[in-house]
Amino acid sequence: MSMHTEAILRRDLAAAYRLAALFxxxxxxxxxxxxxxxxxxxxxxINPFGLMFEEIRASDLIVVDMHGRVVEGNADYNVAGFTIHSAVHMARADAHCVIHTHTLAGMAVAATDSGLAQLNQISAEFHQRVGYHTYEGIALDLGERDRLVTSLGDNIALMLRHHGLLSVGASVADAFYVMYYLNKACEIQLAASSLRGVREMPSELSAHACEQFQAAEWQRHLVWEAWLRKLERECPEYKD
Known part of the structure; x- marks a missing residue:
């Protein structure tokens, strides 16, 4: 493996943590x-357990194998994090990056019977592309990995009921983009829940808009580069 490649992955993952803190x-x-x-x-x-997202630098990230061994770094990890991330990495060859959050809007929508509603253009990107996973408690049981993978299927995101959100992607840029807009869709849904007369889009319209979004996925790298420029202005030390 090229050290240059690992350096880029470290930079991008550290950037994702810093952006998450900013957001x-x-x-x-x-x-x-x-x-x-x-x-x-x-x-x-993955992140070393004990650091806040706003503190994480590229050099702080630790390397973990699929058996749960820390093979590089002098810190431990969140055990529930290992269960979730190792499950996806072992099962989905295309899921190079996995992002899991506990945002207010994401957890609120994950607590509803119907899950993500098709209320707007942003939610249309996730039309029939989100799985749902039944809550089993804190993810300390490695036996849950198979069930997590089944719930995710070939989707780009997973709603962990009573828990939060998860996104996957071929790169950090992809997975972070998916999480950003999935969380935005949840924020809109939470805001709309206090209004009268809210209507969902017809399924065929959501499907059409979803196809349009998929045709424009090449634009994600432009968004990611803009976010990296934001970090350069606000906390350039994340690359250290």
Whole structure:
């Protein structure tokens, strides 16, 4: 594996943590993002338990294998985070990055019977692309990994009932973009819940808009580069 490649992945994952802090997605020391490292032996980068998102730098990230061993770094990880992230990384070859959050809007929508509603253009991007996973308590049981993977299926996101949100992507940029707009859709739904006369879009219209979004996914890297420029202005030390 090229050290240059790992350096870029470290930079991008550290950027995701810093952006999450700027956007108010953090939950003190809890929740976690990961990115798979290239190589024969499956391993991934994840945050060291004990640092707040606003503190994380590229060099702070630790490397964990699929057996739960820290193979690089001098810190431990959140055990529930290992359960969730290792499950997805082992099952989805395309899910190089996994992002999990406990945002107010995400947890609120995850507590509803119907889940994400098709209320707006933003939610249309997730039309039939979100799975749902039944809450089993804090994810300390490795036996839950198979059920998590089944719930996720081939979707780009997972709503963890009574818990929060999860997104996956071929890169940190992709997974972060998906989480940003999934959370935005939840924020809109939460705001709309206090209004009268809210109507959902017809399924065929949501499907059409979803296809349009998928055709424009190449634009995600432009959004990511803009976010990186924001970090350069506000906290450039994240790359250290």
């Amino acid at each position: 108010g997605w953090d939950d003190t020391l809890y929740t976690h993002f990961s990115v798979r490292l290239p190589g024969v032996e499956p391993r991934f980068l």
